[in-house]
Amino acid sequence: MAYVAVKGGERAIDAAHAWLAEARRGDAAQPELSLEQIEQQLGLAVDRVMAEGACYDRGLAALAVKQARGDLIEAAFLLRAYRTTLPRFGASLPMDTGAMRIRRRISATYKDLPGGQVLGPTFDYTHRLLDFALAAGGTPPPAPMAAPEGEATPRVTGILAQEGLMAPEAKSDAEPPDLTREPLSFPADRPLRLQALARGDEGFLLAMGYSTQRGYGNAHPFVGEIRMGEVAVEIAPPELGFPIEIGEITVTECQMVNQFAGSKTEPPQFTRGYGLVFGHGERKAMAMSLVDRALRAKELGEEVDAPAQSEEFVLYHCDNIEATGFVEHLKLPHYVDFQSELEKVREMRATVFREAAE
Amino acid sequence: MTELTPGFADPVLGAQSCFRAILEAMSRPGRLQRVAGIEQPPAPLGLAAAAALLTLADADTPVWTDAGAAAEAWLRFHAGCPLVAEPREASFLLATGRIPSLATLAQGSEEEPHRSATLIVEVKTLAETVGWKLTGPGIETEHRLQVAGLPADFPRQWAANRAGFPRGVDVVLTAGPWLAALPRTTRIEEA
Amino acid sequence: MSTMRSAEGGAPLGGEHRSRESHGPTATRSAEGGAAPGGEHRSRESHGPTAMRSAEGGAALGGEQRSRASDGPTTIEAGYNFGYLDENTKRMIRRALLKAVAIPGHQVPFGSREMPLPYGWGTGGIQVTASVIGPQDRLKVIDQGADDTTNAVSIRRFFAKVAGVATTEHTAEATIIQTRHRIPEVKLREGQILVYQVPMPEPLFRLEPRVSETKRMHALADYGLMHVKLYEDIARHGHIAISYNYPVMVGGRYLMSPSPIPAFDNPKMHRMPALQLFGAGREKRIYAVPPYTSVHSLDFEDHPFQPIRANAACALCGARDSYLDEVVTDDQGGRMFVCSDTDYCNTRQGSREAAE
Numbered sequence: 001m002a003y004v005a006v007k008g009g010e011r012a013i014d015a016a017h018a019w020l021a022e023a024r025r026g027d028a029a030q031p032e033l034s035l036e037q038i039e040q041q042l043g044l045a046v047d048r049v050m051a052e053g054a055c056y057d058r059g060l061a062a063l064a065v066k067q068a069r070g071d072l073i074e075a076a077f078l079l080r081a082y083r084t085t086l087p088r089f090g091a092s093l094p095m096d097t098g099a100m101r102i103r104r105r106i107s108a109t110y111k112d113l114p115g116g117q118v119l120g121p122t123f124d125y126t127h128r129l130l131d132f133a134l135a136a137g138g139t140p141p142p143a144p145m146a147a148p149e150g151e152a153t154p155r156v157t158g159i160l161a162q163e164g165l166m167a168p169e170a171k172s173d174a175e176p177p178d179l180t181r182e183p184l185s186f187p188a189d190r191p192l193r194l195q196a197l198a199r200g201d202e203g204f205l206l207a208m209g210y211s212t213q214r215g216y217g218n219a220h221p222f223v224g225e226i227r228m229g230e231v232a233v234e235i236a237p238p239e240l241g242f243p244i245e246i247g248e249i250t251v252t253e254c255q256m257v258n259q260f261a262g263s264k265t266e267p268p269q270f271t272r273g274y275g276l277v278f279g280h281g282e283r284k285a286m287a288m289s290l291v292d293r294a295l296r297a298k299e300l301g302e303e304v305d306a307p308a309q310s311e312e313f314v315l316y317h318c319d320n321i322e323a324t325g326f327v328e329h330l331k332l333p334h335y336v337d338f339q340s341e342l343e344k345v346r347e348m349r350a351t352v353f354r355e356a357a358e
Numbered sequence: 359m360t361e362l363t364p365g366f367a368d369p370v371l372g373a374q375s376c377f378r379a380i381l382e383a384m385s386r387p388g389r390l391q392r393v394a395g396i397e398q399p400p401a402p403l404g405l406a407a408a409a410a411l412l413t414l415a416d417a418d419t420p421v422w423t424d425a426g427a428a429a430e431a432w433l434r435f436h437a438g439c440p441l442v443a444e445p446r447e448a449s450f451l452l453a454t455g456r457i458p459s460l461a462t463l464a465q466g467s468e469e470e471p472h473r474s475a476t477l478i479v480e481v482k483t484l485a486e487t488v489g490w491k492l493t494g495p496g497i498e499t500e501h502r503l504q505v506a507g508l509p510a511d512f513p514r515q516w517a518a519n520r521a522g523f524p525r526g527v528d529v530v531l532t533a534g535p536w537l538a539a540l541p542r543t544t545r546i547e548e549a
Numbered sequence: 550m551s552t553m554r555s556a557e558g559g560a561p562l563g564g565e566h567r568s569r570e571s572h573g574p575t576a577t578r579s580a581e582g583g584a585a586p587g588g589e590h591r592s593r594e595s596h597g598p599t600a601m602r603s604a605e606g607g608a609a610l611g612g613e614q615r616s617r618a619s620d621g622p623t624t625i626e627a628g629y630n631f632g633y634l635d636e637n638t639k640r641m642i643r644r645a646l647l648k649a650v651a652i653p654g655h656q657v658p659f660g661s662r663e664m665p666l667p668y669g670w671g672t673g674g675i676q677v678t679a680s681v682i683g684p685q686d687r688l689k690v691i692d693q694g695a696d697d698t699t700n701a702v703s704i705r706r707f708f709a710k711v712a713g714v715a716t717t718e719h720t721a722e723a724t725i726i727q728t729r730h731r732i733p734e735v736k737l738r739e740g741q742i743l744v745y746q747v748p749m750p751e752p753l754f755r756l757e758p759r760v761s762e763t764k765r766m767h768a769l770a771d772y773g774l775m776h777v778k779l780y781e782d783i784a785r786h787g788h789i790a791i792s793y794n795y796p797v798m799v800g801g802r803y804l805m806s807p808s809p810i811p812a813f814d815n816p817k818m819h820r821m822p823a824l825q826l827f828g829a830g831r832e833k834r835i836y837a838v839p840p841y842t843s844v845h846s847l848d849f850e851d852h853p854f855q856p857i858r859a860n861a862a863c864a865l866c867g868a869r870d871s872y873l874d875e876v877v878t879d880d881q882g883g884r885m886f887v888c889s890d891t892d893y894c895n896t897r898q899g900s901r902e903a904a905e
Binding site: 083088184185187347348351 | 633635637638641658659660661662663664665667668669670672692693694697698699700701702703706729730731748758759760761786787788790791792793794809810811812813831833834857858859872873874875889
């Protein structure tokens with residue numbers, strides 16, 4: 001019998017990479033996408049990749065989208081793998097989203113409020129009709145600009161807090177844990193949970209948040225406020241002794257307000273679910289705030305019985321880089337273990353048939 | 359302040375080769391390993407002890423030592439490790455004089471026994487064909503190890519340390535460029 | 550500046566400091582800078598170009614020439630730190646490894662990093678190997694027992710690129726063997742390190758998915774759940790129905806997953822002269838079995854542990870003692886068996902030919 005063990009893994013890999021490069025480029029008669037085009041015209045894809053890739057760099061995220069052929073989880077993975085190799089210079093100071101230069105700000109809990117409702121660049125009230133004019137291309141007319149009102153835009157939760165209606169968050173100067181340097185451990189405190197959720201998969205958080213609205217978890221949410229815009233990032237180098245601004249990033253913040261009936265120690269008031277996401281990522285910020293609130297069940301003395309309330313379930317499964325790796329690793333060869341299973345099943349079948357024959 | 363002497367001549371490969379020596383030592387308790395890569399650590403730091411700390415300690419690991427100001431400055435500069443006054447707060451301890459009692463050091467918990475201290479002791483001499491009989495994981499039948507410079511009650515302290523398994527302290531003994539390790543699983547019988 | 554410098558633990562005038570300073574926190578990463586995982590950002594930990602490992606005498610052999618069983622050291626791809634990981638990460642992993650060796654079978658959590666390979670494809674093993682490996686080492690990588698399976702090729706290439714170390718397919722020549730799903734047939738010796746890639750480090754996870762619960766069980770050495778599961782297998786099937794990833798007790802204290810090796814390989818772990826290290830990247834756990842440590846496959850007195858292998862001889866080398874892969878040769882039920890350990894099989898075939 002002429003059997004030769006399969007060889008040539010290296011050549012196969014090289015050939016596959018070459019094919020991938022060709023497929024990525026597509027029909028060479030078409031102009032190639034530039035990173036600038038991706039960054040400008042597929043901006044929300046770039047934002048999502050930055051958020052789940054946990055690395056704020058639009059140019060690199062655009063490159064990742066291009067390299068991944070538009071597969072956004074693959075792109076986030078590329079960005080994460082790059083991120084790990086970067087030197088760590090220090091930690092930024094807490095960002096003040098209250099001082100955000102606002103491009104969008106809406107509240108569902110008040111008709112009008114100081115600072116006003118700012119719709120910004122939203123899909124919300126578009127009719128979801130395919131726009132065939134877009135297929136033809138062209139430059140849209142400039143959008144009308146209102147003069148900035150110049151007044152401050154206080155947070156809705158702050159307005160509620162003035163009346164004592166909003167449960168205050170525990171202040172702490174403790175160094176927050178760092179998910180990128182220490183593995184998750186349980187019970188996970190809120191800073192750790194929020195870190196995990198902030199880079200978690202949008203689809204997973206969406207489904208989890210949705211489940212809390214359908215009765216799996218005790219949720220009575222109102223969107224206190226969603227705001228999106230630019231916020232300064234500051235660091236305080238020890239050799240300077242005072243903070244300096246190192247740049248500005250776009251973030252989306254959602255503060256979800258929930259009724260809370262009170263407990264033995266707390267009067268009835270509203271509690272907060274919090275979402276913060278790199279870039280313009282409203283769906284994820286909202287879902288994150290629902291899940292954050294659900295995960296506070298234990299702390300607030302509520303029953304913990306729904307999936308979205310289980311720390312281990314949510315935090316161990318929200319990371320799409322981990323999830324995709326493990327799901328997809330099933331396509332690696334497993335024939336050694338399968339051989340053992342074959343022999344074991346044959347042995348067990350033999351036992352069954354032998355017993356049946358007796 | 360006096361001039362600081364250099365750390366590893368090659369920080370990357372020096373640490374790698376020192377780590378392999380420590381890994382081998384921890385895997386084969388009582389077997390001597392020779393370490394190189396540092397020219398002249400400040401006294402009373404021996405070469406192996408200094409190299410071990412540069413290999414393992416950094417800003418994430420509080421270090422306790424009795425080796426004095428020059429050694430502390432050297433460690434702070436090259437390893438960037440915080441130095442602590444309380445032995446129980448340290449991840450790594452380097453004793454050149456009297457060793458702190460093992461029972462006072464971080465032992466880890468039943469769930470997290472790895473959160474325990476590693477004690478490095480600079481001793482007078484180490485020899486491996488005579489002395490204590492060591493048995494346990496990492497040892498095929500028995501290893502011999504003779505240590506000059508440990509307190510007389512060390513074997514008793516060690517027995518108590520071992521009895522607390524999986525909690526407990528791990529020890530690295532150094533003498534100049536040589537080192538040997540005693541993981542918490544090793545049983546010591548005095549010859 | 551002294552704080553930055555000392556945090557790196559580098560020599561006062563090391564090249565790494567210069568390059569670190571060359572881009573402050575505000576430096577924007579241009580598209581080119583980030584294109585290759587490399588560029589100047591990576592250079593901070595690497596010793597300067599003059600210290601590169603070509604001094605070992607290795608010509609820059611491309612990964613393509615890997616058809617030979619052994620390759621000499623190669624030069625490290627410019628811009629990478631030796632072993633890819635930065636020195637802080639290596640120190641963290643090295644600390645975890647030492648505690649793992651000191652507490653045989655106990656899972657030590659570690660700050661697993663995102664690697665340029667997907668989770669589930671060996672990121673834990675790769676991080677362990679990267680933290681251990683040095684220029685004197687000779688690395689062998691196997692997947693399913695074979696050196697030329699695609700994932701093994703990919704991992705071996707990775708280390709040739711970022712550590713420039715010599716590689717080999719010969720088990721006996723290797724100082725570090727990274728493996729997925731097998732233990733080589735040849736008895737390993739002192740001076741060798743076997744690094745296992747581990748998908749699920751927790752042996753109890755199918756019985757109790759909550760890590761907070763399994764942690765408590767390990768603390769109490771409460772392994773009743775597993776014994777009950779095995780007992781139920783026997784009651785229902787007459788056999789323990791586990792054929793791979795068969796749980797073991799290490800040093801009589803910790804229940805441990807041997808990684809998904811076939812149960813056939815379990816006995817090789819017992820009192821192995823080589824050091825065994827286990828890395829689970831996605832689950833962020835490291836554990837170890839020191840040399841000459843007892844590793845016992847769980848069983849019952851009336852149902853002793855039985856390693857499984859196909860009852861056949863290797864069609865290529867005739868071995869009757871090795872683990873065999875079943876190869877389907879046609880669609881009529883034709884099949885043959887060949888050694889899963891390709892080096893073992895090749896060596897046996899070679900010595901048979903020499904004898905003829």
